[in-house]
Amino acid sequence: MSRKVYVSGVGMIPFAKPGASASYDQMGAAAGRLALDDAGIRYEDVQQAYVGYVYGDSTSGQKAVYQLGMTGIPIVNVNNNCSTGSTALFLARQAVASGAADCVLVLGFEQMSPGALGSVFRDRPAPFDAFDAVTDKLVGMPEIPLALRYFGGAGLSHMKKYGTRLDTFAKIRAKASRHAANNPLALFKQVVSADDVMNAPMIWPGVMTRLMACPPTCGGAAAVLVSEEFARAKGLNMSVHIAAQAMTTDRPSTFESGDMMKLVGYDMAKEAANKVYEEAGIGASDLDVVELHDCFAQNELITYEALGLCPEGGAEKFIDDGDNTYGGKVVTNPSGGLLSKGHPLGATGLAQCYELTHQLRGTAQARQVEGARVALQHNLGLGGACVVTLYQAS
Secondary structure: OOOOEEEEEEEEOOOEOOOOOOOHHHHHHHHHHHHHHHHOOOHHHOOEEEEEOOOOOOOHHHHHHOOOOOOOOOEEEEOEOEOHHHHHHHHHHHHHHHOOOOEEEEEEEEOOOOOOOOOOOOOOOOOOHHHHHHHHHHOOOOOOOHHHHHHHHHHHHHHHHHOOOHHHHHHHHHHHHHHHOOOOOOOOOOOOOHHHHHHOOEEEOOOEEHHHEOOEOEEEEEEEEEEHHHHHHHOOOOOEEEEEEEEEOOOOHHHHOOOHHHHOOHHHHHHHHHHHHHHHOOOHHHOOEEEOOOOEHHHHHHHHHHOOOOOOOOHHHHHHOOOOOOOOOOEEOOOOHHHHOOEOHHHHHHHHHHHHHHHHHOOOHHHOOOOOOEEEEEEEEOOOEEEEEEEEEO
């Protein structure tokens, strides 16, 4: 038996630069309080909690949640790289859908350090050893930080395969800034043009400028998932439900295809999206709004194709035609995305949930996508997991 799962509450705090935020536990607790208040319930109503973060000691989740209350419930700490928040959401949805719980709190936070991502434990094999080996073979550039050469390499692969221009990626970043200007919780609200992006410092000549990469960010976000029975008994908001969800991990093609796009999760995203479309009985053409994992402008572009928003090789035309923004086919990252809103790893998937829940409630204010009824969330964690979640207005 699979029960319908509702998003009855969401919460998110303003994202901040490293060094300018509260501590991780305070951010997490603040986001959790907002979600509980939005749902209109007390912490004592929560039966389980799933807490996501990447950079932190074990049981950091308890330190955040204990500020909301100490009721002895199961608290599960989740770490799945950049898809951590959505992985926690995936587990929480399973708990409610299966009948294991009726009310679950999902919390994500991250207190990040300045600069590029890197390994913390250097006295043991790294999870990215196989990814590095393929990247060394396909693109080289070992002097470039790992995340940049993975996703820059994927963008370069698309450029070589389809003739995609560098300024096409710049248009994605410019679009993100226009959307974020209407988001009071976003890190960067300044609007930049495609020319501004192209004129930013080049961090990989001919492949990527600095503004095409998302910034390290601190923040927190949360959601409350409930069953229909619980929602009706408590009189909770039932305007948004999770219609379908899928989580995928790597297959041999990740390493054997000789394609950097597949190394960074193209096949994972495509498989997860197709599973979700099949479960919900819809297609990509039915989507009104999408929050996808634009850790780099390059990844947003290839994800358009992986999710079926446009044909393979058709992303450049999709962008040039304005089909990725207001007035086009599907509004992508109305929040400003990771590029402008920011990317606190553990909170990212739940920040996407926050945005899409408000879009389907019709409460996204200046960011509102008119008539939004169906929303898709894509959250990728290299190394690897991809979670795709489909929301519908009830």
